[in-house]
Amino acid sequence: MRRCVEVAKTGLTAILLHPVRSGATCCALLAILVPYLVGMGVAKGIEHDAARSLEAGGDLYVSGSRLGQRIPLPVEMGPRLEVLEGVQTAMPRIVGRLSLGRDKVEVIVVGIPAEDFPAKVTCVEGRLPRNGALNEFVVGTELARRLNLQVGAMLPPFYRNPRGEHVSRIVGIFASDVSLWQSHLMFGTFDTAAEIFAAEGMATDFVVTCQPGYEVAVSRAIQNMNVEAAPGTGGNVRFRVTSREQLAVLLAGGQLHREGIFNLHFVLVFVIGILVVQVTSGLGLAERRREIGILKATGWQTDEILFRGLIECILLSVGSAALSILVAFVWLRWFNGYLIAGVFISGLARAPSIPVPFQLTPVPAFLAVTLGLVITLTGSLWSSWRAAIVPPGEAMR
Amino acid sequence: MAMPNQRLPRCVWFGVLLTTMAATVIVLTPIRQPSGDLDVRRTEFQTLVGGLGFGATVDLAHCAFSFDPRLQSSCDRLEGPLAGGYFLCPNHVGRAIGYPALDPTDFHISAAAGEGDHATMR
Numbered sequence: 001m002r003r004c005v006e007v008a009k010t011g012l013t014a015i016l017l018h019p020v021r022s023g024a025t026c027c028a029l030l031a032i033l034v035p036y037l038v039g040m041g042v043a044k045g046i047e048h049d050a051a052r053s054l055e056a057g058g059d060l061y062v063s064g065s066r067l068g069q070r071i072p073l074p075v076e077m078g079p080r081l082e083v084l085e086g087v088q089t090a091m092p093r094i095v096g097r098l099s100l101g102r103d104k105v106e107v108i109v110v111g112i113p114a115e116d117f118p119a120k121v122t123c124v125e126g127r128l129p130r131n132g133a134l135n136e137f138v139v140g141t142e143l144a145r146r147l148n149l150q151v152g153a154m155l156p157p158f159y160r161n162p163r164g165e166h167v168s169r170i171v172g173i174f175a176s177d178v179s180l181w182q183s184h185l186m187f188g189t190f191d192t193a194a195e196i197f198a199a200e201g202m203a204t205d206f207v208v209t210c211q212p213g214y215e216v217a218v219s220r221a222i223q224n225m226n227v228e229a230a231p232g233t234g235g236n237v238r239f240r241v242t243s244r245e246q247l248a249v250l251l252a253g254g255q256l257h258r259e260g261i262f263n264l265h266f267v268l269v270f271v272i273g274i275l276v277v278q279v280t281s282g283l284g285l286a287e288r289r290r291e292i293g294i295l296k297a298t299g300w301q302t303d304e305i306l307f308r309g310l311i312e313c314i315l316l317s318v319g320s321a322a323l324s325i326l327v328a329f330v331w332l333r334w335f336n337g338y339l340i341a342g343v344f345i346s347g348l349a350r351a352p353s354i355p356v357p358f359q360l361t362p363v364p365a366f367l368a369v370t371l372g373l374v375i376t377l378t379g380s381l382w383s384s385w386r387a388a389i390v391p392p393g394e395a396m397r
Numbered sequence: 398m399a400m401p402n403q404r405l406p407r408c409v410w411f412g413v414l415l416t417t418m419a420a421t422v423i424v425l426t427p428i429r430q431p432s433g434d435l436d437v438r439r440t441e442f443q444t445l446v447g448g449l450g451f452g453a454t455v456d457l458a459h460c461a462f463s464f465d466p467r468l469q470s471s472c473d474r475l476e477g478p479l480a481g482g483y484f485l486c487p488n489h490v491g492r493a494i495g496y497p498a499l500d501p502t503d504f505h506i507s508a509a510a511g512e513g514d515h516a517t518m519r
Contacts, residue, residue, distance in 0.1 A: 016409065039493055040493075042453075042493040043453070043493040043494045046452070046453055046493055046494050047494065049439075049450065050450070050451045050452075050494075052439055052440065052443055053443050053448050053449060053450050053451060053465075054448065054451075055440075055443075056440050056443030056444045056448055057443060057447055057448015057449075057467075058447060058448055061448075061467045070469065091447060093447050095449070095468055097456075097457040097458075097461075106456035106457065106458045107456075108456060108457055108464075110446050110449065112445070112446065112447060117445070118441070118444070118445065121441050121445060122434070122437065122438050122441060123438040123439070123441045123442040123445065142455070174442065175438060175442075177435060177438070177439075178435075178438050178439050178441075178442040179439060179442050179443065179450060180450060180455060181449055181450025181455060181464070181465075182442060183455045183456075184455055184456040185446075185449075187445075187446065204468070205467070205468075207447040207448065240470065242466070242467050242470070242499065246499065247451070247466065247467070247499075250466060250496050250497070250499060251451075251496070315413070318417060319413050319416065319417070321420070322413075322416045322417040322419070322420035322421075323416055323420075325420035325423055325424060326416060326419055326420055326423070329423050344453060344492055344493035345453045345454065345455065345492070345493060346453060346454035346455070346456075346458075346459065346463065346487065346488045346492055347454050347455040347456040347458060348455055360423055360424050361424060362424045362425060365420065365424040
């Protein structure tokens with residue numbers, strides 16, 4: 001045992017004996033592990049936010065489709081849904097896309113009936129929109145930044161409506177930390193959103209809340225409703241119902257899918273990593289061979305030499321993984337994922353104006369250590385073994 | 398058996414130990430747990446908009462599905478039968494989170510004994 005400890009200590013010494021090789025290996029591992037840890041951390045953060053989106057949302061989401069394409073539904077559907085047994089509320093909602101400004105900034109317009117607004121909210125700096133002569137909106141933080149909007153700012157007409165266009169006023173800005181998905185939002189009343197899209201009397205979907213235990217029965221009833229239940233849609237309409245449970249399953253499945261994506265990335269990085277470490281080891285091969293030759297000449301056995309290399313690799317991989325975790329944490333926490341967050345979250349600016357959600361967890365950290373170890377071992381153990389099995393005289397030559 | 402010089406500078410030991418301990422603390426401590434007020438605000442926002450946002454994208458530029466599958470049940474650009482067809486949509490290339498397309502027919506109804514209906518995925 002004492003002998004093993006002594007050999008292990010020389011493994012530690014070997015790291016300092018070759019600082020350039022150790023430093024290059026450490027840098028290569030950092031280049032591989034930091035993006036991996038950042039990506040996994042961001043994925044975990046988004047997962048938390050998505051779970052909240054499900055919890056606070058409706059039980060069922062009802063939309064319509066015709067010829068396989070999604071179509072808006074008439075708002076008259078609302079009362080028809082509300083009379084179904086087990087339905088508590090059926091709120092029409094408009095969610096649409098447009099672009100604003102010279103830079104064509106992407107905007108998500110969301111409209112909810114004003115009577116469904118809570119009396120007071122704390123997630124908005126300013127106040128909630130009202131119906132009136134002016135279109136009123138609460139905007140997301142990224143949108144406000146890109147379009148230089150403050151509370152009280154006016155927007156000239158940016159849409160076409162046969163009934164005429166109105167000036168819009170910004171009455172509030174969402175707090176930056178409430179959600180990732182508020183950043184490009186333009187939130188108004190249902191009537192305002194309908195006017196913007198010139199789609200009066202139509203809704204993108206209905207957010208349905210049910211009495212506990214009635215979700216499936218209500219879903220079945222809605223799916224059995226057919227064209228005569230949807231006046232004004234001008235043809236056959238198929239109702240699509242998406243349930244909260246269905247999305248919860250999707251979220252759990254998404255985790256697996258996410259790992260699939262990361263596995264693909266990691267295969268690429270892994271291949272590059274092995275090449276880098278092999279090159280790094282190869283550069284010091286003559287030196288390593290001489291060193292091993294000297295050790296063999298002084299009585300070291302091949303297994304002791306390999307054990308020494310193993311300790312060296314373990315220390316390098318653990319140290320590099322630990323450093324990677326620190327770098328990932330600092331990058332996400334204090335630099336808010338500058339440059340890198342946009343790689344993992346589509347549509348995010350180079351310097352995100354919202355706090356990037358993240359959580360570093362033990363499993364990716366453990367994987368980082370393991371994979372770092374595999375890479376360093378692949379790079380150095382083979383060359384050590386090749387040098388250790390030749391006669392000392394030849395190795396030292 | 399002769400041993401090479403085993404003396405390591407203390408600062409190296411200290412640095413490695415400190416880094417490893419700090420990394421351990423980071424991964425074992427839940428970070429960014431929202432405070433009570435923040436938690437309320439976040440829930441308030443989601444309630445206000447009726448539940449919005451699910452994926453790793455912040456706008457509807459390329460595909461609404463990757464923003465929220467409640468808005469679109471699948472991505473228009475996914476070409477599954479093609480090798481690598483999943484990655485034809487820019488919102489699905491290397492993003493932090495991904496999920497399979499939502500098939501409405503997957504929402505089937507099964508009766509569980511004594512509990513009524515349950516929604517499950519096939």
